[in-house]
Amino acid sequence: MRKVSSKHWANLLSYLYLLVTIFILVGCGGGGGGDSQSQSSSSLPTSSTSSATKNVKLSGRITYDYIPHNSNFIGLNYAAVEQRPIRGAVVELIDSSGKINATTTSTDDGVFSMAVQQNFDVKVRVKAQLLHRSSPSWDFKVTDNTSNDALYVMDGALVSSGNTDSVRNLHAGSGWGGSSYTTTRSAAPFAILDNIYTGIARLTNAGNTTNLRPLDLHWSTKNSVADGEYEKGEIGTSFYDGSAIYILGDADNDIDEYDPHVLLHEWGHYIEDELFRSDSIGGDHADGKFLDIRVAMSEGFANAFSGMMIDTANYSDASGAAQSSGFTFDIARKSRPNKGYFSEGSIGSIFYNFYNSSENKIANDFAPIFKVLNNISYYKNDAVTSIYLFYSQLKNQFPQYLPPLQTLMHEQTIWGDDEYATNESNSGGLAIQLPIYKIISVNYTPLTVCGSNQYGELNKLGNSQFVRLSITQAGFYVLNVSKSIDSNALSNPEFILYLKDKQINYSYENLNGNISSRMNLMPGNYVLEIYDRNHRDGERLSDKTTSCIDVSVMSN
Secondary structure, eight states, rough: OOOHHHHHHHHHHHHHHHHHHHIIIISSOOOOOOTOOOOOGGOOOOOOOOTTTTEEEEEEEEEEOOBBTTSSSSSGGGGEEEEOOSSSEEEEEEEESEEEEEEEOOOTTTTEEEEEETOEEEEEHHHHHHHHOOOOOOEEEEEEEETEEEEOOOOOOEEEOSSOEEEEEEEEEOOBBBBBBOOOOOOHHHHHHHHHHHHHHHHHHHTTOSSOOEEEEOOOOOBBSOBBBBBGGSSSSSSOSSEEEEEEEEEETTEEEOOHHHHHHHHHHHHHHHHOOOOOOOOOOOTTTOOOOHHHHHHHHHHHHHHHHOOOOOOEEEEEEOOOOEEETTTTSSSSSSSSOOOOOOHHHHHHHHHOSSSSSOOOOHHHHHHHHHSEEEHHSSSSSSSSHHHOOOHOGGGGGHHHHHHHHHHOOOOOOOTTTTTOOOOOTTTOOOOSSSEEEEOOOOOEEEOTTOOOOOSBTTTTEEEEEESOOOOOOOEEEEEESSSOTTTTTTEEETTTTTTEEEEEEOSEEEEEEEEEEEEEEEEEEEEEETTTTOTTOOOEEEEEEEEEEEOO
């Protein structure tokens, strides 16, 4: 830029500010993540100038368009668009060569401020990234899985910093043109990111001091309900795969960037992995289905977690043409189908209503729930994760909060009173389920357990049976598993042995339908999961069978 006399500078600076604003709102907007100049801010340099060089302050406010749901929680209401601050995001000053000259983080109001040398050409870049290096640390990025996982950014115009302090505001527009998306959907990555910012704040306030593993949240306008290659956007649904979160973005079909419950549900699964514990085996699930207790616990908790983070029980998911349809349900509703420990609806209702309760506790205080789930006595417990485990640990840590939790569990016909569901009387209509934990002793008569696919396969109630095994002396033991004489002739027994949260052994039957596995075991309280592989493969859904399996443990 040419030099300008001081008497003309104020007028020119005013003109440039208008130019930046128009450029952001109309031309730049942010765009998809293919910016080759985007860098990881883990090694960002701060601006540095010689002592003889004067600096000016460049500040501003960054915002994005948020589209709320309709008042009935079905579909998005584009007429009620809100401009919200982009909170906690990485903000950089980039010069004409692409070099980062300064970096900072936006405040809760979306405000940023950085020093830069006078009369220096720079542009403001906002990254769809939350980065916190001090403990507890985190690094969350919204990236494009259909563009080599490029990070989404929003750039301002490249103009001179001038010789006085100046302001540059940036805004990420929704791209909505009145009846469809007509321009770049720049706001979407920041809408996603802002939900994570809310979640981080709630966890921190609840007492988290643990560093969080870096996580990519993959979003693209190509991400659709088609199943196939993630690089092409064929992700099937929004989900967490254990290492990243994938988010739908296919307009007029299903988008999730403005569905806070969906986003925080998946992030809740990530938090289970990082700070709590989940033994869920995944698979198809829905309210009203009879689920494996581990799956019901994880999915019910994730539903409640999403509501607790934003203090809203109306779970909403927009989809369809112009995002005008979708579905909603009340997480807190107590009148649920098929109540029990096997229902994600029951578990979600218990958690949310306990959180919301003011009986013997502070309403909407996430800290007690966090402290129970984040305690070693929970995530290193001998039992598998379930509502019973949460109940037993709350009873140990916060006995004063037990009455409201116990009432909520009884309202959902859940009666077990320790981590092993002792005294549970609700079989879910499947008598073989009780007791939920069977007990086997070393060198005693074989135990017969039976599994069923009455409610479906893979992760449904009755597919797996749990057996408690106590080892008091270190040594070698032989675990024998075989088809019971009167069992389904096609059954294929398998077992998994767990010690606390670790899988110790997995074995499957030979051609004769028998398993004999010799193991060196240390003293401890083990859980043996036994099942018929035919109830886990999803290939015989129309054939409802019950398979009984004989189990024995012998010292050797």
